[in-house]
Amino acid sequence: MNSALRNAYFIFSHSLNPTSNPNSFPLILSLHSLQSTAVSRLPLRIKRQQQPYRSPRSSSFCSSSSMAGADADAPAASSSVEKQFVDFRAQLEDSGSLRDRIRNVAMEIESSTRLMQASLLLVHQSRLAPEVLEKPKAQVGLLKSLYKRLAEILRESPGLYYRYHGDWRSETQTAVSLLAFIHWLETGELLLHPEAEEKLGLNESDFTLDVEDYLIGICFMSNELPRYVVNQVTVGDYDCPRKVLKFFTDLHAAFRMLNLRNDFLRKKFDGMKYDLRRVEEVYYDVKIRGLSATRD
Amino acid sequence: MFYATGFHKAALMAAKPKPQLLHKVAGTAVESSPKRARTLSTQSSMKDAFAKYAEYLNNLNDKRERVVKASRDITMNSKKVIFQVHRISKQNKEEVLEKAEKDLADVTTRHVSRLVNELQGTDFWKLRRAYSPGVQEYVEAATLCKFCKTGTLLSLDEINAVLLPLSDPSLEPLQINNLDYILGLADLTGELMRLAIGRISDGELEFAKKICRFVRDIYRELTLLVPHMDDNSDMKMKMDTMLQSTMKIENACFSVHVRGSEYMPLLGSDDPGSFLSGVPDIEL
Numbered sequence: 120m121n122s123a124l125r126n127a128y129f130i131f132s133h134s135l136n137p138t139s140n141p142n143s144f145p146l147i148l149s150l151h152s153l154q155s156t157a158v159s160r161l162p163l164r165i166k167r168q169q170q171p172y173r174s175p176r177s178s179s180f181c182s183s184s185s186m187a188g189a190d191a192d193a194p195a196a197s198s199s200v201e202k203q204f205v206d207f208r209a210q211l212e213d214s215g216s217l218r219d220r221i222r223n224v225a226m227e228i229e230s231s232t233r234l235m236q237a238s239l240l241l242v243h244q245s246r247l248a249p250e251v252l253e254k255p256k257a258q259v260g261l262l263k264s265l266y267k268r269l270a271e272i273l274r275e276s277p278g279l280y281y282r283y284h285g286d287w288r289s290e291t292q293t294a295v296s297l298l299a300f301i302h303w304l305e306t307g308e309l310l311l312h313p314e315a316e317e318k319l320g321l322n323e324s325d326f327t328l329d330v331e332d333y334l335i336g337i338c339f340m341s342n343e344l345p346r347y348v349v350n351q352v353t354v355g356d357y358d359c360p361r362k363v364l365k366f367f368t369d370l371h372a373a374f375r376m377l378n379l380r381n382d383f384l385r386k387k388f389d390g391m392k393y394d395l396r397r398v399e400e401v402y403y404d405v406k407i408r409g410l411s412a413t414r415d
Numbered sequence: 416m417f418y419a420t421g422f423h424k425a426a427l428m429a430a431k432p433k434p435q436l437l438h439k440v441a442g443t444a445v446e447s448s449p450k451r452a453r454t455l456s457t458q459s460s461m462k463d464a465f466a467k468y469a470e471y472l473n474n475l476n477d478k479r480e481r482v483v484k485a486s487r488d489i490t491m492n493s494k495k496v497i498f499q500v501h502r503i504s505k506q507n508k509e510e511v512l513e514k515a516e517k518d519l520a521d522v523t524t525r526h527v528s529r530l531v532n533e534l535q536g537t538d539f540w541k542l543r544r545a546y547s548p549g550v551q552e553y554v555e556a557a558t559l560c561k562f563c564k565t566g567t568l569l570s571l572d573e574i575n576a577v578l579l580p581l582s583d584p585s586l587e588p589l590q591i592n593n594l595d596y597i598l599g600l601a602d603l604t605g606e607l608m609r610l611a612i613g614r615i616s617d618g619e620l621e622f623a624k625k626i627c628r629f630v631r632d633i634y635r636e637l638t639l640l641v642p643h644m645d646d647n648s649d650m651k652m653k654m655d656t657m658l659q660s661t662m663k664i665e666n667a668c669f670s671v672h673v674r675g676s677e678y679m680p681l682l683g684s685d686d687p688g689s690f691l692s693g694v695p696d697i698e699l
Contacts, residue, residue: 212643331472
């Protein structure tokens with residue numbers, strides 16, 4: 120009832136358009152009579168009247184006409200919009216499939232480094248023997264071939280190295296940390312950035328090892344040192360803490376040369392001092408009991 | 416020793432921004448020369464290597480800082496353009512949009528151009544997080560201007576065509592990537608919502624309806640793209656806000672539609688007096 124009246128009012132005002140034609144008069148009459156009598160018949164009448172008496176200005180208010188307007192405009196407007204988005208979808212699907220391929224290689228790298236890590240854990244269980252390092256070192260070749268595959272995939276889309284960097288970043292950091300640890304166990308020296316690149320086959324002009332990834336990898340390696348020292352002393356290598364402490368102090372001093380910003384690398388570097396302190400403690404414990412006296 | 420002092424002097428004379436690093440590099444050179452005979456080669460080679468990393472990181476961080484600053488300037492000035500567009504009304508449409516376009520061109524030449532040199536080669540993607548917010552805001556401002564003027568969507572190719580002349584031919588031109596464009600579009604709906612509400616209260620209902628259809632089109636198209644975006648979660652959040660904005664416009668249009676008859680005659684002031692002059696007719 121309420122809405123019926125409202126509609127009536129609506130039509131009523133429409134009909135009072137300045138450009139109104141003679142036909143509006145009968146309508147007004149009919150409304151007058153309707154107000155007093157049969158309200159229930161009103162909607163029917165309006166439906167019939169609505170179309171012919173629509174003025175151009177009021178068309179936007181009228182549901183039927185505005186729908187028609189939308190239908191007329193929409194295809195034209197959205198086809199230009201649509202074209203671009205079809206292209207976008209194709210482009211994004213392409214980069215998505217490229218990303219999937221990269222992720223697949225990254226997963227293989229991950230499982231390879233995991234094998235390496237597992238076999239390298241044996242260094243904590245006995246005094247260092249060259250045989251222990253054979254197994255982890257066997258993975259290096261595989262790792263290199265995986266990075267070669269990654270380089271080939273990325274060569275297809277030059278300049279996009281860093282777009283997908285996040286997908287294999289942490290795997291690379293782990294790989295660097297393991298390689299650096301093996302290198303240190305063998306030579307007692309730090310694996311430098313060009314050497315790490317060499318080992319991973321990342322020394323091509325367009326596919327290099329990111330310096331930050333390298334540094335984070337080195338930080339990961341240093342996390343391993345306190346545990347190594349503790350276990351070496353336990354199996355009777357009392358000279359180990361001195362060597363590790365010397366190396367670690369130098370490494371920490373070298374890291375202090377870097378101006379870092381508040382990122383992950385900074386966090387890892389800040390954590391390094393606790394590892395260093397732990398190594399110092401072990402060295403102190405050994406030294407104060409005269410266990411390392413023979414070689415110092 | 417002469418070598419060492421020469422190096423030190425050079426360090427002092429060198430550019431100011433990072434005196435600390437240069438001093439440290441010089442320091443190691445001074446220290447290591449007498450000691451070198453005694454200490455192991457490891458230490459100095461480690462320090463040399465880290466001096467290189469330090470330089471690399473300093474350059475990278477300086478560059479990132481410059482990009483972030485440019486991005487902030489782009490954001491700030493693009494916001495101003497957007498505010499300018501919101502000053503639109505029935506009477507001053509051309510004038511307002513003209514100023515907005517002038518300001519936008521100013522943003523392009525003064526601030527967006529600063530990114531061109533910094534984002535050569537792989538840096539374009541490496542530093543994306545640093546410049547992305549600014550570029551998104553810029554896309555938002557540019558598309559809003561264009562929509563108000565022509566009622567169409569400014570495409571990525573059109574934006575990139577504007578950016579082409581910014582760089583000299585020897586450099587790679589800066590081209591906005593489709594991800595930032597899409598994220599910018601997602602933000603655009605929020606501004607369009609404000610615009611639509613403003614237009615409705617100003618009586619420009621046809622314009623508001625046009626905005627409504629446009630926003631729906633964008634929302635529908637973006638729905639298909641969400642799963643393919645690089646950073647999915649960010650986009651999902653934007654989609655939620657977008658739906659909210661779309662619904663706000665729809666609700667406003669609904670209100671006008673339903674109650675339109677009640678205040679339509681007053682709003683339709685372009686043919687004044689139609690309601691009031693009509694009243695006596697009925698009474699008579």
